[in-house]
Amino acid sequence: MSGTNVNGFLGGSPVRVIVQLVVLSLIVGFVLSYFDLTPLDLLDVIKRNIIRLWRTGFDALGEIGNWLLVGAVVVVPIFLVTRLFASRR
Incomplete structure (x- = not known):
């Protein structure tokens, strides 16, 4: 070089x-x-924050999954009924 x-x-x-x-x-x-911080303290804080963010992200996905299921209980039957009536025309 x-x-x-x-x-x-x-x-x-x-x-x-x-x-x-x-x-x-x-x-x-x-x-x-x-x-009064050491490099190991900083790495520990970073590790804990990444783990917390990871868990929060999956909790959010779980919540979205719940919303999806609750919404599907209402939307899918309405969709099926409207498709059923539309096919009779």
Whole structure:
């Protein structure tokens, strides 16, 4: 990989990018330490939120399924009766 490819991939010179990453890491580390958070705490929060979102999504699908069944109890018989009368014409 030539120097220009590396610069293009990193978005700047490697030294500049390393300095930016070090400064950003220090700032993020300070903020996380201030709030007494560790990377494992953050991963745990993300995991719990994904699981909760997953369950909520399936609960919503279950609710939609209930609506579908309740609606079908009314709609399907009406559809069948109207089709039956339409076929007699």
